[in-house]
Amino acid sequence: MTFPRTRIVATRGAAVLAALAAVAAIAIAAPSAEAKGRWVVKGAGFGHGIGMSQYGALGSAKAGMTYEKILAQYYSGTTVGPTGSQTVRVLLRPNLSRVSVSGASAACGATLNEGTTYTAKRRGRRVVLNGKGGGRVASCGKVLSASGGDAVSFAGRAYRGAIEVRVAKVPGKLNAINAVELEDYVRGVISKESPASWPMEALKAQAVAARSYAISTPVRGAGFNQYADTRSQVYGGIAAETARTNQAVAETALQVVIHRGAVAQTFFFSTSGGHTENNENSFLGGTPEPYLRGVPDPNEAQAGSPYHAWTRKFTHRGLQAELGGLVKGKLKRIDIVRRGVSPRIVKAKIVGTGGASNASGPTLRARLGLPDTWATFVSPGQAGKARARAAVAELYAGW
Secondary structure (H helix, E strand, C coil): CCHHHHHHHHHHHHHHHHHHHHHHHHHHHHHHHHHHCEEEEEECCECCCCCEEHHHHHHHHHCCCCHHHHHHHHCCCCEEEECCCCEEEEEEEEEECEEEEECCCEECCEECCCCCCEEEEEECCEEEEECCCCCEEEECCCEEEEECCCCEEECCEEECCEEEEEECCCCCCEEEEEEEEHHHHHHCCHHHHCCCCCCHHHHHHHHHHHHHHHHHCCCCCCCCCEECCCCCCCCCHHHHCCHHHHHHHHCCCCEEEEECCEECCCCEECECCCECCCHHHHCCCCCCCCCCCCCECCCHHHCCCCCCCEEEEEEHHHHHHHHHHHCCCCEEEEEEEEECCCCEEEEEEEEECCEEEEEEHHHHHHHHCCCCCEEEEECHHHHHHHHHHHHHHHHHHCC
């Protein structure tokens, strides 16, 4: 009666030995397998990971949190308080040969017809304004400011405030800049950064963060302090305004995030993956800011971001090509040396047949086009070994 049990044990033992042999075979064949197989990169999040997660704000608003609580969640130790009105200067287009504007009623002391299109050109170190027939309307010095009417149009878009045309650093070129009041600037930002259909509390949080960021993070360009794209915040002028986003701006008028009496640098990004990061671990070399600490983001998982978790695949040859000079010899593996307070990579080691080299998480993200530095790398050989180990574990579990 003991024979069936003996046969079962023997069969299982043989299977375990076979599985262990498979592990050894995989280890021996790893170099050729890696050369032919695919690397799998699993990660989470989208963006630099610092400050407010926009999808996290969406999830928190859906959970019933107010915009003040949403902001306090991401910017540790801050409060919401008032600021004063000021002018924001947004670079719309750099280094132009000519700038055409319409809708303006005045420029450089001259009265203009709002229905006429005027063209600014550079003459030496001065800007001159010509009318429809090419005749000179005004000579303006280094800066031309066209304003008046409900809006001034440039390149087919309407803007509040004034269109300033300034002498650029590039010889013979001009910069087109929108000089606009802070609240009107924020109205042109919100729907470009967060969908207007999102809950009002999420839009209010975005409005306060956008206003604070504009004040605290000037780029100090030649006559401008903000870009109109992701180098600062995406800005679309009047065309970007919606009733709901304008409501969010109005209901948070001149409110900013404050830390120790100063306006905080309210960095924000798309998706945290469930946890944000310390600023010095993403902006490497930066000074640690007490209000830009990595924090759990528990409500983001329910917000529906396509980047809450993600997977990317690379051929072995393709991955080595993307990493370029970081690989010494032929790529063997990528070792993670240090992660931040979230699983985001701070420092990694690229191991090749000719030695190892160091790479930061932001460098890996940029080289490989990853959504975030929250990533784990699995080589083809490692994947095969993991499958074999799992098979052995499964057999032992039923022993």
